[in-house]
Amino acid sequence: MDQSATLDVESLKITQEQFVLSSQSLHLQRPASDAIYPVGLYGWRKRFLYFFLLLLLVTMIVNLALTVWIIKVMNFSVNGMGNLHLDQEGIHLDGISEFLLPLYVKEIQSRGDNLLVLRSEKNVTLNARNGQGQVTGQLTVGPEAVEAQCQKLEVRSKDGRKLLFTADEQKVVMTTEKFSVTGSEGAAFGHSVETPLIQAKTSQDLRLESPTRTLTMEAPRGVDVSAAQGQLKVSSRKDIQLESTDGEILLDANTIQLGSLPLGIYTPSPSQASQEQAVYEVCVCPSGKIYLSPAEGVSTCQAMSNICLWS
Incomplete structure (x- = not known):
């Protein structure tokens, strides 16, 4: 038994020596090389890289400075920008605001203690559109005129309950208690005027005049011309015609005077006669x-008579 163990140990030693010899025989030496290859940037490439990094740093600093300056000038904040403030009720603008493109809003109102002013170098136009985008109403305030295009124009009282003025394609209605024309030339109407009463002020005279045409007053149940205090004067450059088709013309007064009537009988001297x-x-x-x-x-x-013959 001891002899077999000794043989195993010796066989193991021989195997180890063979492995070492085989490993040494497989080892190959690398050929030596004297060339050196540097790694990195040198020369003008290095200088260009440093210059580019410096330029990029300066650009970032200038950009940051401009951003801070814009934020400071425009007064940016969490609630808005400058005169523009945002809250739950909507947008608040303080001071003068300029819009270069169309503005679409639901409601525009001013503060309780300030006026709302819409200003433009040419005109101010307000449009109302329907669901299809068609313009149903338009109000244009220009340098020469104010134009309103709509189906019906209404002017109401301060509380909005009483209708003061309305106009459409058929007629114009004024529901005020008094209509006053204060111009020196009065009111000019191109066609007929329908009214139940024409009355002057207490201290002024009422004058109806047609300088170049006739003046006609018609009513199905009569025309009443009266002067409560003072005189009633009807004058014409040519003829005055009083005509009644179904009735009579009544002159009822204490004194009826017909002045400047001609004499019907020839006399040598009318003044002497x-x-x-x-x-x-x-x-x-x-x-x-x-x-x-x-x-x-x-x-x-x-x-x-000679008057009748020559009339």
Whole structure:
């Protein structure tokens, strides 16, 4: 048994020596090389890199400075920017604000103690659109005129309950208690005017005048022209015609005067006849012309009078 153990140990030693010899025989020596290859940036490349990094650093510093300056000037904050403030109620603008493009908002209102001013170098236009985007109403305030385009224009009182003025394509209605025209030339109407009453102020005269055409007053149930205090004067450059188709013309007064009536009988001197004659009678020609004739015991009116013949 001891002899077998000794043989095993010796065999192990021989195997180890063979392994060492085989390992030494497989070891190869690398050829030596004298060339040296440097690693890194040298020369102009290195200088260009440093210059680029310095330029990038300066650009970042200038950009940061400009950003801080813009934030300071524009007054940026958590609630808004400058005069623009955002909150739950909407947007608040303080001072003068300029919009270069169209503005779409639901409501524009000013503070309780300030006025709302819309200013433009050309005009200010407000548009109302329907669901399809079509313009249903437009208000344009320009340098020459104020134009409103809508189906119906209404002007109401301060509380919004009373309608003061309305206008559409068919008519214009004014519901105020008094309509005053204070211009020196009065009111000019191109067509007929329908009103139940035309009245002047207490201390002023009422004057209806048509300088170049006729003045016509018509009513299905009559026209009442009265002067409570003072005189009523109707004058015309040519004829004044009073016509009644189904009724009569009534002159009811204590004194009715017809001045400047011509004399119907020829006299050598009308002025002498008027001085000698004290009483005259009023005569009417078939044409309707009125003239005076000296009053005598019987009527002196003649259908063939010179006034009637030359009328």
